[in-house]
Amino acid sequence: MKRICRCAIVVAGLLALQNLPGPGRAAAGGAAATFSIVAAQTPANGELNFNGADKGRLMITVPEGAAVDLTLTNKGSLPHSLEIIPYTKQLPAMALATPAFPGAVTKDPQVGINKGQTAVVRFTAAKPGKYLLICGFPGHALLGMYGLFEVSPSAATKPSLVIKQ
């Protein structure tokens, strides 16, 4: 019985720790939104897809203030990258110089990462609204390598990643 009680205290303590602000977490207590993004997961759209989805069919939603953590893995034969940019119907020819949020871009997005490589992007979703998640390698977003990224004004929104068929 004593043993069980001690375990319960440890578990409660760990749960409390998870809610504390720390590296990669919003100081304001924003939810952690962690997603795995795979460039060229399938051959769809000439491999220009994220998690198999092209042309805005991948949709990520996070609450305002979320500490977003995106891990990009490249399974394709071409270089790929990831950048969050403000929503636009005029897809850019390549990565923008400045992402929508500080840190919301992989290193050297116009060069990208190669097959088998991984890059992590961490940022705070500080402003509600609609954004695009694009591949910044020249030509890829224009050819359909982009998804939608939405920041909900409601802190109660659960982070989600949906692929529209």
Ligand SMILES: [Cu+2]
């Ligand atoms: Cu790409």
